[in-house]
Amino acid sequence: MSVGRIHLLINNEEISTENYMEVRDPGRLSDVVGLVAKGSTQHVGMAVEAAHQAFLSWRKTPLHERMALLKQAASLLEKEASDLAVMVSRENGMLLSTTKLEITHLAISAIKNTVELAQTFFQETRVEDAQSWVSVEKRPIGVIAGIVPWNAPLVLTMQKVAPALIAGNTIVIKPSPFAPMGASTVLKKMAALFPPGVISVIHGDADVGKALTTHPLVRKVSFTGGGRTAAHVMRDAADALKSVHFELGGNDPAIVLDDANLDEVVPKIAAGVFRRSGQVCFAIKRIYVPQYLYDSFHAKLCEYVESFKIGHGLNEQATFGPLNNKQQYQYVQDLTARLKNSQATVTHLGTKLEPDNWENGYYLQPAVVRDVEPGQEIVTCEQFGPVIPLISYRTEEEVVEMANQTEYGLGSSVWSADPDRALRLARDLEAGMTFVNGHGQTPLGYRHMPFGGVKQSGIGRENGEVGLAEYIEYHAINLHRTT
The missing domain is CATH 3.40.605.10 (Aldehyde Dehydrogenase; Chain A, domain 1)
Known part of the structure; x- marks a missing residue:
């Protein structure tokens, strides 16, 4: 060209x-x-x-x-x-x-x-x-x-x-x-x-x-x-x-309630995490899952993300592209490497479409991280890349406190079979925007929702x-x- x-x-x-x-x-x-x-x-x-x-x-x-x-x-x-x-x-x-x-x-x-x-x-x-x-x-x-x-x-x-x-x-x-x-x-x-x-x-x-x-x-x-x-x-x-x-920027939490249908919500949550290879200000950056659903959610998310095909943006077979620049690429790599010094387990997923071109671009496999503590760096930072931590919780009060324990406040989402229950919890979140059973704006939302954040996520x-x-x-x- x-x-x-x-x-x-x-x-x-x-x-x-x-x-x-x-x-x-x-x-x-x-x-x-x-x-x-x-x-x-x-x-x-x-x-x-x-x-x-x-x-x-x-x-x-x-x-x-x-x-x-x-x-x-x-x-x-x-x-x-x-x-x-x-x-x-x-x-x-x-x-x-x-x-x-x-x-x-x-x-x-x-x-x-x-x-x-x-x-x-x-x-x-x-x-x-x-x-x-x-x-x-x-x-x-x-x-x-x-x-x-x-x-x-x-x-x-x-x-x-x-x-x-x-x-x-x-x-x-x-x-x-x-x-x-x-x-x-x-x-x-x-x-x-x-x-x-x-x-x-x-x-x-x-x-x-x-x-x-x-x-x-x-x-x-x-x-x-x-x-x-x-x-x-x-x-x-x-x-x-x-x-x-x-x-x-944001550090958007996704809160999965105990009545959520995992088969329905996992693909939608994965889309909210990995859209643009995680390079979205209001992408899901951390997922909170009830303790008794934790293993099941982790397995289903890994199974879904494993289907991603990583390749060039113009490759019609690709469902996952590279990171944009060297600085961000190195930051995400270093962030993931530091997890090896903790009890966390990192699972890299997806298929390389063009393995011979892998070193000729800023390609990273998407990663799911389990067994992390609420205060770990991967949970509290804005990774702006394809790495997602899963955090377990016991009560709604506990998860709201964990979700709000950050200086970010751009977006957030709540996932439940009961919209009214999700709405009650959504109103307790410190964010400029909260989505219920989705993570992103519908056409109606794009037209009418004021887009922006609280705290250090914007003015x-x-x-x-x-x-x-x-x-x-x-x-x-x-x-x-x-x-």
Whole structure:
């Protein structure tokens, strides 16, 4: 395949730079997928200034025109979906089927749902009496800095771009260097639909990210990624009292109750654990099982996971792909290796589809870990990889306490034959989202659930009206009537 070249996008113009970084296929490291321009702090200044100038007129564009342009953007994404899916799978390692679903369902829905919500969200609220009236109006913030990760780049990009633009803001997106090509390609085509400067794309190292988050004309930073980076962003934003939105990591518990039908729940739980090879912020990271079901659950889970076929993301036979990058690959390997010094038992499962290519990619077999203590590292960390610990419990009170004993609070799930019982327990969990008899959003959930976490799993929300509210300021006007 030919190697593509991705430039910066500033004021609807492609900007070449002196340095380009290689993007390699994590499932076939010998393949260079493309070359991406590395920007500078000066490029950041150019992009933000262009976004600010565009904002001065874009904010006055009537809502119905902004809605129409976003509908065109959704249609463009539908048209480009097949080619984009291949590109993204080659750069981030995810299965092609997963990437197609990300684009055709989630990314496009993120735009369409936003447009639909906008029809009523921006209506003025007015109350009055004999002495006065009060109007509460929703105004755009200004230039938004959007920083997105590599695991689901298109949907996470659209979850920032759509609400930011519909509200009348402009946006500068910094894609992850581990998966910059798909997002950059579609944003360039989308940007052509909008006035110059409304959408800009910048690439680069940490100095570029810092220049973006500290720029005085950036009014809000929306970041999806890890907690350590978020802490740096928050410190950078503090000097100018910028608003921040963070969607961060999770250590999601799945709680299996004693009435659960294991034949039904095990495949669903395995999907919640190993989707994207465990590289999902709200993937199941730990499973709590009643003591008397522990051995049976472990056996059924291992049997199911053994059926996984590990291979390249474009291999149609593969049901499990590689990890995305060397750092995460090494972290998961080291985490698993340290378990050998404990009483835990680690079972590696699955079939290697391309054993000759195994060392040419970041491939790991999925692993199920049993006989772990509630406070062990594998239970308390966010592994962000295909290793899942099983923890036994005796009572519901005990399992709720264990599930909440972490500084993470993104997602969680409860599994039971009795939905009402599961719901009662779900309300005791410290999480931004809890799923019952599933782990992930239904289409209805994706449309209406505020997505985000509590504690160190984030600040603010995406999706729904709450997500739209992240991109507006309230302007209250009080008219005093003459007497």
